[in-house]
Amino acid sequence: MMPPEQPQVAFRVEGGRLIARTSVPISPQAAADDRERERGYSHLTAPLRQRGLVCTVEHGLSDYFVHASLPDGSELFISPPQEPPHEHPPGYPESWLVTRHRSAEPAVYEVIYDSEPDGPHARDGGDVTKLLAAVDTRLDQLGVPPRPTPKRSAHEIAADAVLHRAGFVPAVESGGERYHRLPSGMTDLDEERLVVTRAFDMLRADGFDVSCHPDLLEHSMPPPWIPEKSLGDRLGYLAKGIEASTHTRDVVANLSEVTAPGDGVLQRVVEVLDTTAEWWDGFGGPADHRYAQRLRSIAENLDSHAAELREIRSDLADRHTVHPGKGRVRENEVAASTPAPPRVRVALAPSPTTAQRRAASAPPATAAAVRPAPPARPSSAPGR
Numbered sequence: 370m371m372p373p374e375q376p377q378v379a380f381r382v383e384g385g386r387l388i389a390r391t392s393v394p395i396s397p398q399a400a401a402d403d404r405e406r407e408r409g410y411s412h413l414t415a416p417l418r419q420r421g422l423v424c425t426v427e428h429g430l431s432d433y434f435v436h437a438s439l440p441d442g443s444e445l446f447i448s449p450p451q452e453p454p455h456e457h458p459p460g461y462p463e464s465w466l467v468t469r470h471r472s473a474e475p476a477v478y479e480v481i482y483d484s485e486p487d488g489p490h491a492r493d494g495g496d497v498t499k500l501l502a503a504v505d506t507r508l509d510q511l512g513v514p515p516r517p518t519p520k521r522s523a524h525e526i527a528a529d530a531v532l533h534r535a536g537f538v539p540a541v542e543s544g545g546e547r548y549h550r551l552p553s554g555m556t557d558l559d560e561e562r563l564v565v566t567r568a569f570d571m572l573r574a575d576g577f578d579v580s581c582h583p584d585l586l587e588h589s590m591p592p593p594w595i596p597e598k599s600l601g602d603r604l605g606y607l608a609k610g611i612e613a614s615t616h617t618r619d620v621v622a623n624l625s626e627v628t629a630p631g632d633g634v635l636q637r638v639v640e641v642l643d644t645t646a647e648w649w650d651g652f653g654g655p656a657d658h659r660y661a662q663r664l665r666s667i668a669e670n671l672d673s674h675a676a677e678l679r680e681i682r683s684d685l686a687d688r689h690t691v692h693p694g695k696g697r698v699r700e701n702e703v704a705a706s707t708p709a710p711p712r713v714r715v716a717l718a719p720s721p722t723t724a725q726r727r728a729a730s731a732p733p734a735t736a737a738a739v740r741p742a743p744p745a746r747p748s749s750a751p752g753r
Contacts, residue, residue, distance in 0.1 A: 376391045376522070376524050376525050376528055376576040376578075377391070377392055377579070377580065378390070378391050378528055378532075378572055378577055378578070378579050378583075379392070379579075379580045379581070379582075380565055380568070380569065380579075380580070380585055381581075381585075382583065382585075386550055386551070387550070387551050387585065388540075388548050388549060388550045388551075389526055389532055389537060389548065389549040389550075389568065390549075390707070391528045391529070391547070391548075391549075393409050394716055398662060399535045403526060405630050408624065410433060410435055410457075412497060413435045413447055413497070413500075413501070414426065414435060415644065416504075416505075416516065416544070417435070417437050417445075419517070420508060420513055420514060420515065420516050421441070421513070421514050422437045422438065422445075423437065423438050424436060424437035424438075424445075425559070427438075429448060432448075432449050433451075434446055434447060434448035434449070434704070435447040435448070437511065439469070439508075439511060440511075440512070440513060440730055441469055441471075441511060442473060443470060443471035443477050444469070444470050444471065445467070445468075445469055445481075445504070446466075446467065446468050446469075446470065447465060447466075447467050447500070447504070448465070448466050448467075448468075449463075449464065449465060449466075450463075450466075450485065455582065463486070463495050464482075464483075464484040464485040464486065464491070464494055465482060465484050465485075465495065465497075465500050466480070466482070466483050466484075466485060466488070467480070467482035467483070467500065468480055468501065469481055471505070481503060481504060481507045482499075482503040482504065483501070484496070484499070486565050490503070499565065509519055511717045521547075521641055527575070528577060529549075529579070531572050531575055531603070532549045532568055532570050532572075534571065534599075535564060535567045535568035535571055536541055536551075536552070536564045536567070536568070537549035537550065537551060537568060538550050538551070538553075549563060551565075559587070560587060560618045561585075562586060562587040563590060565581065565585050566586045566587045568578040569581055569586060570592055579625060581597045587745065589639070597663075600608040602636065604619045606684070607623045607624075607627065608623075608740055610622075610623040611623045611624070614695070615691055615692055615695035616684055616689075616690070616691050616695075617686065617688045617690055617691075617692070618686075618689060620685060621682060621685055621686045624646055624678075624682050624685070625682060627678070628675060628678045628682045632677065633675070635671060635672075635675040635678070636675060638671060639668045639671050639672045639675065639744055641666055642664050642665070642668035642671070643664075643665065643668050645664055646660075646662070646663070646664035646668070648663040649661045649664065703748055707752075
């Protein structure tokens with residue numbers, strides 16, 4: 370079973386385009402958001418909650434309204450017209466009224482936004498973008514914390530990496546939701562199925578929950594050979610080696626793989642960028658020349674940084690000493706690796722019957738629903 374935070378990746382056709390969406394399991398808060406979405410107010414409550422406000426959707430005279438508590442003890446109300454029920458026009462609200470109240474002293478009654486026909490923002494009508502801009506401006510003035518930059522989980526980033534390697538292109542909808550699509554120049558249906566199948570197999574090999582209609586897959590395509598470790602995963606071991614190092618010589622040994630002149634990681638990346646620029650230039654268009662020049666500029670800057678990093682690496686090599694905060698850690702590791710006396714080892718060893726019970730209770734492997742499971746590849750991503 371997948372961990373609760375493990376996202377699912379779904380391949381489907383939307384608006385004539387084949388896309389991949391990564392989603393996380395629904396939480397109780399997400400279920401509440403779904404209820405608000407059904408009422409048509411999630412586009413108001415979500416931005417308020419992102420700024421740390423506690424808000425609810427309540428029913429007024431003839432329609433729902435949003436209520437939020439502010440840090441200074443006042444309350445924020447975002448409401449469409451609340452005419453008597455028989456006068457309330459059906460459909461999307463044509464105007465909004467945003468007010469701030471506080472009944473305790475000092476009492477407050479403030480109109481923040483009013484797009485009703487006789488209001489100061491009447492020209493904006495039902496435009497929610499203008500409404501939220503006005504609300505954000507007032508919240509800033511009241512000292513409400515700003516909206517933080519949304520962070521993606523390690524699992525979502527790992528799914529992005531797999532889709533990236535499979536050939537998909539990242540995209541963002543107008544509402545800010547991320548997804549992946551096939552390249553716009555890819556129009557051959559057989560080629561599309563091959564790319565989707567490759568991504569499907571790679572995601573399953575990395576342990577993701579994947580859904581896809583069988584018609585979008587190429588079933589005659591054998592499961593791909595997936596290397597035990599990607600190049601990025603192998604480079605990740607350099608960081609782990611540095612983290613575990615207790616002496617500068619160990620850090621220098623790992624850092625040297627990145628900074629080595631000629632065949633170091635950074636020099637090879639410079640070589641890849643320069644080669645790509647030359648290849649791209651061959652298309653011959655004005656935009657192609659600009660892309661090629663940009664690649665060469667990035668390669669030049671990276672080459673300059675590589676030279677600076679080599680100097681830093683040399684300065685560290687000259688230190689040639691134990692890290693002051695790592696020596697005791699190393700002593701503990703050495704002590705832990707010392708074999709225990711025979712009587713202690715016997716006492717700590719599990720009994721044969723315990724091992725048999727564990728083997729008998731292990732869950733059976735489940736068969737793949739659509740395609741044979743590709744070979745699993747160990748990964749450095751958390752939880753996988």
